[in-house]
Amino acid sequence: NAGVTQTPKFQVLKTGQSMTLQCAQDMNHEYMSWYRQDPGMGLRLIHYSVGAGITDQGEVPNGYNVSRSTTEDFPLRLLSAAPSQTSVYFCASLAGVTGELFFGEGSRLTVL
């Protein structure tokens, strides 16, 4: 059982470049989300989705786009990377009944 799979694990970008962080889950969870983790700030919600075709903004959505065309996939797009987006990104899906979040292993992004 793969759970939540994120790629890539590491990425270095130059300011202004774009990229997509991929996230896939095989648990048939309706709810998926993206967080960023920065030192001393815990986890901050970027975007989330409660099902295919439905997305919404979290606490820190600026500079990021998401889409949810299938239940399994929830990619996060950086349209024009900025140094302030240097962070570790986590994708997570929610087991609705128990309320437990299942996290991917994280993607460390550095923007120069």
Add this chain to the structure above:
Amino acid sequence: GDSVTQMEGPVTLSEEAFLTINCTYTATGYPSLFWYVQYPGEGLQLLLKATKADDKGSNKGFEATYRKETTSFHLEKGSVQVSDSAVYFCALHNDYKLSFGAGTTVTVRA
């Protein structure tokens, strides 16, 4: 809105010491409460949970009791090991809204 406040770290302990990490929350309704653990270089994983008042969650020697009267969910372990070195996050789930504490870094020395 809902929020979670947990004690700031870092916390450094010797092996076999007692560990407590305080967590308090603010929420409407009846949230579920969680502790997640993040080992170095890994994602977060569920450590324990409690879904209603007075429930006690336990796992790997860790315990936390959902106290509605004090809006708290403190994490405790009686005798820590070096392998317990990690970042611990208190979290709240309330009607699909999730809130995390800032995390507490715990280092256990042999």
